[in-house]
Amino acid sequence: MPFALIGFFLGIISLNRVPNVYYNFILNNSNQDRIFLFFYYNWPLFIVVILCMIFARSAAMAFNRWLDKNFDAKNTRTAVREIPLGIIKSNAALLFVIINCLLFIASCYFINKICFYLSPVALFVILFYSYTKRFTALCHLVLGVGLSLAPIGAYLAVTSQFALLPILFSLIVLFWVSGFDIIYALQDEEFDKSNQLHSIPVALGKSKALIVSNLLHVISVTCVITAGVLGPFAIWYWIGVFIFCSLLIYQHILVKPTDLSKVNMAFFTTNGIASVVFAIFVILDLFV
Numbered sequence: 421m422p423f424a425l426i427g428f429f430l431g432i433i434s435l436n437r438v439p440n441v442y443y444n445f446i447l448n449n450s451n452q453d454r455i456f457l458f459f460y461y462n463w464p465l466f467i468v469v470i471l472c473m474i475f476a477r478s479a480a481m482a483f484n485r486w487l488d489k490n491f492d493a494k495n496t497r498t499a500v501r502e503i504p505l506g507i508i509k510s511n512a513a514l515l516f517v518i519i520n521c522l523l524f525i526a527s528c529y530f531i532n533k534i535c536f537y538l539s540p541v542a543l544f545v546i547l548f549y550s551y552t553k554r555f556t557a558l559c560h561l562v563l564g565v566g567l568s569l570a571p572i573g574a575y576l577a578v579t580s581q582f583a584l585l586p587i588l589f590s591l592i593v594l595f596w597v598s599g600f601d602i603i604y605a606l607q608d609e610e611f612d613k614s615n616q617l618h619s620i621p622v623a624l625g626k627s628k629a630l631i632v633s634n635l636l637h638v639i640s641v642t643c644v645i646t647a648g649v650l651g652p653f654a655i656w657y658w659i660g661v662f663i664f665c666s667l668l669i670y671q672h673i674l675v676k677p678t679d680l681s682k683v684n685m686a687f688f689t690t691n692g693i694a695s696v697v698f699a700i701f702v703i704l705d706l707f708v
Contacts, residue, residue, distance in 0.1 A: 422699030423593050424473050427571030427586050428466065429703050431578025432458045433652060434585070458578075465531065469577050472527045472535075473570065479520035480546040480566065486513040487550045495611050521547075531577045538576075542569050553612070557623040560605065564598035588647040592640050596668075599636035600691050602629050603675050607683055626677035637668045653705050660701025667694035 435458070485492070485503055493504035502508040521543055528539035546566040552559035568590040575586035602620045605612070606629060609621040621629040644661050651657070671690040674682040 421470075421473050421477075421570070422695040423567075423589060424469065424570035424574040426589055426699050426702050427574035428469055428578060429706050430571075430586055430589070430651075431575040433706055434575075434579060434583060465577065468527050468530055469574050472524055472531070472573070472577075475520045475524035475527060476542065476546060479517050479524060479543065480549070482513050482520065483517045483547050484550040486510060486517060489513075491615060491617070494615070495608065497607060497611075517547075532580050534580050535573065535576055538573075542573065545569065553617050553619065555618060557618045557620050559618060560598045560601040560620060561594070563601050564594040564596075567597045568594040585647060585651050588643050588650070591643045592647065595636045595640035595643065596691075599633040599640065599668075600671065602633040602636070603671065603683060605629075606675070606677075630672070630675065630677060634672060637672070641665050641668065653702070654708070656701050656705035656708060660698045660705070663701070664694050664698040667691075667697075 485501060488498075489503045489510060492498040492501050498504070503510055503513055524543065525536070525539045528535040545562075546569070549559065549562045549566050552562045556562075571589040571593065572582070572586045575583065605619040606621050606626055608617075609619070609626065611617075612619050612622045619629075620632055623629075624632065641664075644664065647653075648657050648661060667690050674690070
């Protein structure tokens, strides 16, 4: 969601590159006025984009729980989830997935043609991820690709066009998510091995998996810096970059091959704070 908001606001700032007479009244205003005027005339679009993010995430998370219910029931760490415990029925979870997929496609219909036409592709990617652990250790990258669709999707919602800057933010998400998902997968290395499931920790072991995670986060930081150099950013962006990079380093300090006790802190808390804080500073920079 935070990176989707970045893509949305980047789209507003980039409207001067969109050959649409409808937006001509915005073009000669400052960034602040441009954002205000866009919201004044297009606030329903912002709501629909938020709904798209909610429906897509809900469908992906529920489908993952539904598909992996048998593995979750055998894994001590995940046996307390709602479907294995019978709190949520399997068929009800699948129905929830279908409803959210339909709502996502319907929401995209009310945005623009390119978002509507690409909506099945986006759904395929985010749902297909749940299968990948069954046959490839690169499943973490597939998850990264799925989540990386958020900034470019939100940008398309505003502009109906692809552009380099939102693609760079998508690459930030791709390598950032892939890196921290490897850290999360460290917890299930032995279980995955015994159940013929694939992951980087299973393929390489804990120590080498953490090295791969480090490398992916270095690439993500490189994309963050590149976006800052190429984009219309100033001091607030770079403050956000510093905080984002510091939190990436901190999560790698927390997790060691011999001590996985702080994986949840690194995965949920640190990454959640990193994405929200970074998005706040990027959007603040665009406003200022």
